[in-house]
Amino acid sequence: MSQMTMSGQNLIGGLNRVFHCNYYNAFLQMTVLLSDGMTECAPKQLLKTAATPLVKYLKQQGYSEQDLIKEFSTCGFGKLRQIDPITWETPNSHYSEASCFQEKPRHNCFFTAGYLQGITNRRVEEIACQLLGNPVDIFNVFEPQSSDNYLLYEPPITPVPGRFAFENAQNFATTVDEDKIIAAVKKLPFYGKADPNDNGLIDIFGVLLTQHFADYLNRISYETYFGMRRAGIPEMEAKALFIQAGIYCAFFTYGGIMKSEEWYNTVVPMCQTREDWIHAMVAIINTLGWGIWRIERLEPLKKLIIRVYNSYEGIGYRRMYPPTTDKNISFLAIGGCIGLARLLWKIDIREKPPLTWDFYLANFNNDDNDYQVTQTHAIAAGDEYDRFVVT
Known part of the structure; x- marks a missing residue:
């Protein structure tokens, strides 16, 4: 479970987690994938490798493999289980439940593959996907792989002042507490359950929520935005996506x-x-x-x-x-x-x-x-x- 701080961070294992729904996660991933083929962009790799250092960070904080498997469910990503030394599967998966919008179905569980790379310290590839008709998502583990930490600087956390007063004709007072x-x-x-009979999803308010890694979402967004700009996409068009x-x-x-x-x-x-x-x-x-x-x-x-x-x-x-x-x-x-x-x-x-x-x-x-x-x-x-x- 997350620890809500006075600064507005929801910390789990020292990393901020942000609630986002399947619509946002799917559309953001689709936006990242739009850069496929652009100079200096490797979106499928980015969508995996942005997750790996964060899982390794949790391991440095003392997380065991079982802790990470349980947290995958608690944070709403689904159920993660190992079948044999080289095979993992997700019978329930947030990203496989996510809408494809106007895309054709494809392998799309990049985050899960990156998460598994952090657990195993090996390259992981999704080889079967529920969106393409397979009963479960299947991942294979390959050769050892290292990853670089992209969190280079201390976060500039600042004190938060109280609420503004609303007492004049322009700023109407509110009765909301x-x-x-x-x-x-x-x-x-606001959590998924990791018990054997549960699906590890957070189904509330008519959407599927995740307690996602804030750093993951920031990494895939900004690296893709910078890559689009280097590829010649105009600033406002890239930002609009x-x-x-x-x-x-x-x-x-x-x-x-x-x-x-x-x-x-x-x-x-x-x-x-x-x-x-x-x-x-x-x-x-x-x-x-x-x-x-x-x-x-x-x-x-x-x-x-x-x-x-x-x-x-x-x-x-x-x-x-x-x-x-x-x-x-x-x-x-x-x-x-x-x-x-x-x-x-x-x-x-x-x-x-x-x-x-x-x-x-x-x-x-x-x-x-x-x-x-x-x-x-x-x-x-x-x-x-x-x-x-x-x-």
Whole structure:
């Protein structure tokens, strides 16, 4: 189980874990795979090798092989078991349950293969996949393989200030009790079960969640983004791909949460306006390991300003690279802020619309009455926090 810290990190074994759903994980992986064939990009290898050093780090912290197998399930990745000295399988797998969107089915359990590389210290390849009709995902173990640690720098964790006051005509006061919401969320079963009769998946809010490695998601995102830029993809086009993954995350995860029984039982009685729903959703976000979000300004239907202290993207960037001059670099949070505004102000999630692909395309992914976001501050660029202005 994770240890939630005051800085907004959810630590397991000293590594931050962030909750993300199957839609985000699948779309992000698909985005990484779009770089296949581009100069200096090796996405299939990256999707594996980004996991391996993190598992090795856990082994250095004292994790046994059985600990790692159990944690694979606890964090929602499915069931992992060894069949013989060179064969492993996942009868249940988060990545095999993930939607392919517009892709053709293919071997897609790269993270699992990388995780196994960390356990075995050997090269691992997926040789059979449920998405291609096999009953289970099968992995073979090959020659010994080393891996390089890409976490080179200490994370710049900063103290988190209290919430902003909302007491004037522009920033309406809210009736939402964030502390009560966070206490209620902590009681929910945000973990998979590793028992023999369980599937090791986290099925809640209408999505499959994982407690994913923040460093893994950051590594595959930023290395692919840099590779796309070196291959000649324009900056805004490359960024838009990763921001879109954050918008999917907001639509399916935020939307699923705000349609759930738990939301209506615990949160809705506190809410009087749509803006109260935004305050409440930010409270939920502050349990996900994404850092601590603070609403700086909220003008109904017009403007939303969010600060994020210790954002997992900003912290993650600084763990891998020197500070950048680019301030629009927290792709997931940019997409999440856009998605939050769209869910409450472009459509009205309180009407419980169907969260389907067709509804997304018809109502959520067009330019009518749309919202845009600019990131004005970035931890990756040396600022104290990330800051997003939605208009």
